Amino acid sequence: MEKKSNISLSEVIQKLEYYCSYQERCHQEVRDKLKQFQLTSLERDTVVVHLIDHNYLNEERYAELFAISKFHQKFWGKKRITSELKARYISAYLITKALNAIPEDEYQNTFLSLAERHWNSLSDTDLYKKRKKCCDFMLRKGWESDKVLDLIMNYEL
Incomplete structure (x- = not known):
């Protein structure tokens, strides 16, 4: 059985409106925040619906x-x-x-400039180690592996 909170529902709504107004939030972040208030599941759903209806949560x-x-x-x-x-x-x-929403030409230019900047920052003289470090860095950043490997293996940055 869920506990009832000492704070009123309108106060929780006000706090969550503020929480959502100073930074964009996803539904999961709001659900996590609502866990600190001891609300019933119906009250939590009411708060989320209110935030969606009033465009605090999108x-x-x-x-x-x-x-x-x-x-x-x-x-x-x-x-x-x-x-x-x-x-x-x-x-x-x-x-x-x-x-x-990310422009493709800007995406490609950022990819190339980031790879070049990181390549130039590496001090390794061994080309294979340098390629591996640059490749690992770009993959950690979430760039597509085929693009990274093609760039690192086929071109001298």
């Missing part, structure tokens, strides 16, 4: 902003963005839509 907007910001700020590739969004239980349709 997974499409969240996914697009997440994809674009991680691409621009952390230089993540589409594979890493996809896995991070899946970990947040975002639907495949919204993930595809979010990835399509």
Whole structure:
């Protein structure tokens, strides 16, 4: 049996409105936040529905902003963005839509400049070690393996 909280439902709604207003949130983050309030499942559902109805919670907007910001700020590739969004239980349709928001020419230019910058930062003289380190770095960032291998193996950066 679930415990009843000392805080009123309207206070929880107000707190969650603030929580969602200063940063985009996905449904899973809101559900996790709601766990700190001892609410019944009906009350939790009521809060989530209220946030969706009043546009505080929008997974499409969240996914697009997440994809674009991680691409621009952390230089993540589409594979890493996809896995991070899946970990947040975002639907495949919204993930595809979010990835399509990234301009393809900008994606390609970022890929090339990031690879070149990392290649130039490596001090190894052994070409094979340097290729492996650069390849591992790009794969950790979530860039597609075929693109990375093609670039690293066929071109001298």
